[in-house]
Amino acid sequence: MKKRGIVIAETEELTIGYASRRRSIRVMEHLSVSAGSGELVALIGRNGAGKSTLLRTLVSLQPAVGGKIRLHGRDLHSIGSTMLPRIVSFTSTEPVAERNISVRDAVSLGRFPYTNWIGTMTDADREAVDHALEDTGMLTLAGRRLDNISDGERQRTLIARSLAQDTELLVMDEPTAFLDLPSRYGIVSLLRKLTREKGKCVIYSTHDLDTALNEADRIWLMDGECIIEGAPEDLILSGTIARAFESPLLSFSSKEGTFSFVRGRRKGIALKGDAPALSLTEKALGRCGYAVDQQASVRVKVQTGPEGWRWTLAEGSETRSFSTLYELMVHLPEE
Amino acid sequence: MRERLPSLKLPLAMTGLFLVTLLLFCADILFGGTPLEAGDVVRALFGEGTPESKIIVMEFRLPRALTAVIAGAALSVSGLLMQTLFRNPLAGPDVLGISSGAGLGVALTVLTLSPLFAITADSPLQGWGMILAAWAGAGMVMVIIMAVSSRMRDIMTVLIVGLMLASAISAVVSLLQYFSNETMLRTYVIWTMGNLGNISWQQLRALTIAALAGMILAFVMVKPLNAMLMGETFSRTVGVRMRSTRLMLLAAASILAGSVTAFCGPLAFIGVAVPHMARLLFRTTDHRTLMPGTALFGAAILLVSDLISTAPGGGQIIPVNTVTSLIGIPVVLWIILGKNATAGRR
Structure with missing residues (x-):
């Protein structure tokens, strides 16, 4: 010192x-x-x-x-x-x-x-x-x-x-x-x-x-x-x-x-996946009003594949897949 | 860029400018309203030749050329001081109404006091009386402008106040003219056209002493002037006493502009334009170079103006004020347009 x-x-x-x-x-x-x-x-x-x-x-x-x-x-x-x-x-x-x-x-x-x-x-x-x-x-x-x-x-x-x-x-x-x-x-x-x-x-x-x-x-x-x-x-x-x-x-x-912004009341979302996209996804979800909760019914998975990162959004039996975070955010379920 | 080369380039530019000024000075003596052979002029300078040529050269051309040198240098340096003092590239004795202030002083002496005390144009009393009145007038306007610019940072506000002051003063002068007699009125109107030739040796001596005093006062201030280029706060933190510095600069600028205006009338645009020409030639902002450079350049420009004004020949003369305006206005326009162009690009 x-x-x-x-x-x-x-x-x-x-x-x-x-x-x-x-x-x-x-x-x-x-x-x-x-x-x-x-x-x-x-x-x-x-x-x-x-x-x-x-x-x-x-x-x-x-x-x-x-x-x-x-x-x-x-x-x-x-x-x-x-x-x-x-x-x-x-x-x-x-x-x-x-x-x-x-x-x-x-x-x-x-x-x-x-x-x-x-x-x-x-x-x-x-x-x-x-x-x-x-x-x-x-x-x-x-x-x-x-x-x-x-x-x-x-x-x-x-x-x-x-x-x-x-x-x-x-x-x-x-x-x-x-x-x-x-x-x-x-x-x-x-x-x-x-x-x-x-x-x-x-x-x-x-x-x-x-x-x-x-x-x-x-x-x-x-x-x-x-x-x-x-x-x-x-x-x-x-x-x-x-x-x-x-x-x-x-x-x-x-x-x-x-410092970070204070978010209002949050909805739960389950999130799994690989770093470093995982934490960035959590950040983006936070902006959309979601907090990570592995018990939630809406689930997001992020994986890297041959074509780069892919996000899968599952809600009940319905599953959709996106190649950018932006698309995922647009398709998140509303209230 | 004067990076790393000042040892050679600067003295070269300064010597060149000095030689040009010297050449113009000789030309101003050789050529004039009445045609004279060059040989006659030289003989007259050495006290020989015809009495007629002696009078023309010794009583008219020589004092006229000397006046051009002193007035050009003094006005330009006054402009340089004001541009740094007001942080304003458009500052100058005429633009800020300083010349008008000096004019008011002159108007008061010529139109009211002189007839009152029956002072003639030749008496030494009028020489120094006019100078003192012009100083007082110039100083008064300068103090007002200074007070305004310490409150208003905006350049345009200060310029507008200067214009208003000039208008107000010219209104007062009109009023004075209304109440004065015809001879005095004519003296005053001729004065306003600007004239380098209407000066006696006695008045020239007064002008020289005053201009020298102003120049010395200005040159003593080069170091604080340079610090002021970086702003007032900086100047204060390196130990410049702003209050006394400002006062000194105001005094120097008023003495220089006021003395010239008293004897030669308002010579428009010399004070604003010449410092910029000098900056362009010497490519520096350092007052140690700019001040002598501006003085020389101002002398040269006024000599040229005088040559042009006497060019028609046969006793015909274009008012010097007109010539200096024609030379100075393009420079001022170039400054305004150039500044705005850079501001627009940002």
């Missing part, structure tokens, strides 16, 4: 929200969480739970209403504005203003805290940019313009920019939003690689529970009133995940750590 790293970021009795002269809106109070080096931390919670607010407060884009934030053991307030960008980098969901900018120029801007008043790149700066491009797999696309690459590649560019900024803590607001499944997985495994190989501490918010529960070392779960942290499996075991996300339509399986 990997030893827990040095604490990079921690909050103590933090209150986040928006304060103005007249009144303050507290989004959430008593937040005490931490994240260590070499850790991938996924911040999850339902829409409007305050995920972005927490992340923006962590990187000092908005002030905390109360409580403390410590980065590297130093109070956030005591870190100057020239020092802070060397400690923490932030990737927001804000669209890039100039989409004609090249990938390399965009990543080079990550060196902003280190360059002189006019932004001259030294050899060391250029090297850092090259490394960042290489680590994110963007080196071959470095000359392309941001509006000529895919959404996933654009997100990689932003991660490279964060890497070029050379901070130990990387905070990202929904880096996998709007991405398809393979790109989403690609981004999260890249983040994971950065924590393992570079010892970075990455905190990212996401709605993609599946990947978060599978890949993150630590989950920060924002659940209406409070924040709960722990390894994904700890939160599953304690039933925290189920409590936070279950709804009349959604049930959580603690055994597999996945």
Whole structure:
């Protein structure tokens, strides 16, 4: 087992929200969480739970209403504005203003805290940019313009920019939003690689529970009133995940750590056959309102033959055979 | 792509552009409304030749060409600053009503204050008075636009507000015209046509100082300008102080656009179009290259416009404003159509 790293970021009795002269809106109070080096931390919670607010407060884009934030053991307030960008980098969901900018120029801007008043790149700066491009797999696309690459590649560019900024803590607001499944997985495994190989501490918010529960070392779960942290499996075991996300339509399986739709009252159906079609058939039958019950009068058998999979539907003495699951579903007896 | 080749390509493009601008500058002195032999022009530049040619060259053509260089550079850089500041490719002194604001300042001085205090066109007081009034007008509109664009993310909303402001201002100016006397009215109407030649050495000095100040202020801001290409949130997280940066950029853009507009009248579409031409030529978004590039390109374009405007000869002159519009409008249309074409493909 990997030893827990040095604490990079921690909050103590933090209150986040928006304060103005007249009144303050507290989004959430008593937040005490931490994240260590070499850790991938996924911040999850339902829409409007305050995920972005927490992340923006962590990187000092908005002030905390109360409580403390410590980065590297130093109070956030005591870190100057020239020092802070060397400690923490932030990737927001804000669209890039100039989409004609090249990938390399965009990543080079990550060196902003280190360059002189006019932004001259030294050899060391250029090297850092090259490394960042290489680590994110963007080196071959470095000359392309941001509006000529895919959404996933654009997100990689932003991660490279964060890497070029050379901070130990990387905070990202929904880096996998709007991405398809393979790109989403690609981004999260890249983040994971950065924590393992570079010892970075990455905190990212996401709605993609599946990947978060599978890949993150630590989950920060924002659940209406409070924040709960722990390894994904700890939160599953304690039933925290189920409590936070279950709804009349959604049930959580603690055994597999996945969500599924809640089905209404079910009819019984007897099911026999060979894997892997067996479990898929059960899934399809479930969608049609059937639960497996070997004593039922309606029986389905699935077998593989010379022409591929075949399904046999038997009801009393009547027997019919189908070559696709779709046909079987169409011919299932109704109420 | 300027990938891996900047060491060679960039200086080449910059030198080329510089030489072209220099050539145009010489051409602008050699050719003008009244025909003069090239030899006479050169002699006049060195203080020799006929008194007539000396007056034409030293009092008209040289200040005119210098004005074109300064005004072209200043307006274009002002446009570049505004495009980055407002995250809007269509931003520019005239499009957002900044020129109108400067015009209001000028109208107020020319139409109301000057007759009141009996200030003549040649007095230095009018030089700086007009500049200050134009700055104030330009700055006022800029602050309004800034306030709107901080609330409205939508580019079109900001542009429409700019258009409305320009209309409102022109209505106010019409009202002023109604109450002013004929001589002042004529001065003002001639000013609105845009004129590079109506500038005295004294006024040219004021314009140069103001434009230089604006340019220096702009160039000091190249690093934050580059960060702003990635968006405001990013800029803030790498340590850009947005409030003061915005204020500095607003000041620089107002000084540049306001000073030029005060003396040369509204020169349409230079500020919007030239930064895009420079981006196309240098193929970069880096302000360290774009800013000098845009300045040179703007000088070149205004010199060309001036050459065209004096081309008919025999004392006939096409208003510069007309020429710059004819050059700038196709570029602006190309931007709008190009942007929409890409949006449609998505």
